[in-house]
Every structure is written in C-alpha cells, then in structure tokens.
Amino acid sequence: MKAVTVLVCLILGSTAASSVDPSQSVFCDICEFVGDEVKGRVLTDDAKRQVIYMAKAACSHLPLFSKECSLAVDEHGKDWVDALFHLFDPDMLCSKAHLCDSKLESPLRDGEACTACMDGLDLVKTIIESEDMKGLLHVVVNETCMAVGGDVASCEPLVDTIEDQLLGNL
Numbered sequence: 001m002k003a004v005t006v007l008v009c010l011i012l013g014s015t016a017a018s019s020v021d022p023s024q025s026v027f028c029d030i031c032e033f034v035g036d037e038v039k040g041r042v043l044t045d046d047a048k049r050q051v052i053y054m055a056k057a058a059c060s061h062l063p064l065f066s067k068e069c070s071l072a073v074d075e076h077g078k079d080w081v082d083a084l085f086h087l088f089d090p091d092m093l094c095s096k097a098h099l100c101d102s103k104l105e106s107p108l109r110d111g112e113a114c115t116a117c118m119d120g121l122d123l124v125k126t127i128i129e130s131e132d133m134k135g136l137l138h139v140v141v142n143e144t145c146m147a148v149g150g151d152v153a154s155c156e157p158l159v160d161t162i163e164d165q166l167l168g169n170l
Contacts, residue, residue: 025099025100027099028094028099028100028101030099031090031093031094031097031099031100032090032091032094032100034090035088035090035091035093035094036090038088038090039088039090043085043088047085048078048081048082048085051081051084052073052077052078052081055073055077056070056073056074056077059072059073064144064147064148134163137163138159138163141158141159141162141163142155142156142159145158145159
C-alpha cells in the first residue's frame with residue numbers, strides 16, 4: 001500500500017511539475033528522496049527472497065516444465081532479481097519524469113543512439129530468422145506436442161503451422 005501511495009505521489013508530482021524548471025524544483029528533491037526511500041526500504045533482501053519464492057510458486061503451476069522452471073529459478077533467480085532491482089534508479093526515473101535535470105551522460109552523440117538501436121534490431125531479426133532458431137523452435141514445439149499425447153503424424157503439421165505463426169509474430 002505504501003508503494004502505491006508513493007507512486008501516486010510521484011505521478012501527481014510529475015504532472016504538477018510539468019511547467020517547473022527541473023534545476024530549481026523542490027519536486028526533484030522530493031522525487032529523489034522518495035526514490036531513495038523506496039530503494040532502501042522496499043527493494044530489500046527480504047523482498048528479493050519473496051520474489052524468488054513467488055517465482056518458484058509460479059513454476060509449480062506450469063503443467064509441462066515446472067521442474068525445469070524451478071531449477072532455473074534455483075540456479076539463476078538471485079541474479080535475475082538482482083538485475084531487476086538494479087534497474088530501479090531514482091536519478092534516471094526522476095530525470096525521465098522531468099522532475100530533475102539529467103545527471104546521466106550518454107556515451108552516444110546525437111544521432112548515434114538511433115543508429116545503434118537499429119543495428120541492434122537488425123541483429124535480433126537476423127538471429128530470429130536464422131535456421132538455428134527455426135530448428136530450435138521446431139524441436140520445442142514438437143516435444144511439447146508429443147508430451148501432451150500427440151504422435152509424429154499429428155504433431156508435424158501442427159509444428160509447421162505454429163512455427164510459422166511464432167516466427168511471423170516476432
């Protein structure tokens with residue numbers, strides 16, 4: 001409930017501060033204070049343990065891959081949660097809400113960000129369209145079909161259809 005109150009305050013503060021100079025704004029101080037409080041009081045080790053516990057509980061409800069999911073959470077859960085919690089950066093959030101001047105320096109000059117982003121998306125597209133990805137997807141869909149009681153004759157047409165649909169939507 002406290003987190004919801006904090007978020008509402010941040011939203012109201014950002015709308016009220018839309019015409020305020022961020023370099024002289026008390027809203028910036030408030031935003032940074034609230035962000036630091038959230039980071040210190042909400043994003044705790046206990047909260048990390050609770051997230052991992054909930055992930056393991058969600059794994060137990062998966063019909064086919066609950067064991068694999070649980071093993072992945074056991075092996076990588078702490079790292080995933082640490083990375084997720086690390087994404088909460090009060091300075092960046094307050095800057096993006098236009099409550100504070102940006103303290104972040106971009107290593108990219110004007111125009112380079114778009115180029116870097118497009119190059120990255122081209123690489124993702126190449127990977128998705130690769131024969132290796134198609135083969136892996138084929139194996140996963142086929143194994144899933146067989147696991148739910150299908151046979152080779154019924155799974156092959158289904159695999160081809162689902163594979164095309166999945167790749168078409170990526």
